[in-house]
Amino acid sequence: SSPPLDDYQNELKSLTTHTLGDLENLTQPREFTVGGIVAEASHLTTRNNKPWGILRLEDYQGSFTFRLFGEDYLA
Numbered sequence: 001s002s003p004p005l006d007d008y009q010n011e012l013k014s015l016t017t018h019t020l021g022d023l024e025n026l027t028q029p030r031e032f033t034v035g036g037i038v039a040e041a042s043h044l045t046t047r048n049n050k051p052w053g054i055l056r057l058e059d060y061q062g063s064f065t066f067r068l069f070g071e072d073y074l075a
Contacts, residue, residue: 004037005060011035012059021061039063 005012018032026032036059043053052069 019061020059020064023064
């Protein structure tokens with residue numbers, strides 16, 4: 001059995017601007033497009049009762065944990 005991302009190699013190459021490994025080296029906030037498999041997701045609530053979440057995404061180059069708040073989380 002092949003890794004789950006193998007079926008999406010062409011899409012990852014053509015639709016993304018960065019790999020998850022690249023995100024460690026970004027020095028300035030900027031827009032980017034990444035893709036991968038959701039390895040972990042947590043749905044949480046702030047003290048003010050607003051939703052937020054943690055999402056760990058994995059690709060062939062590594063993984064990255066995103067913390068999403070407000071409209072980013074809701075989208």
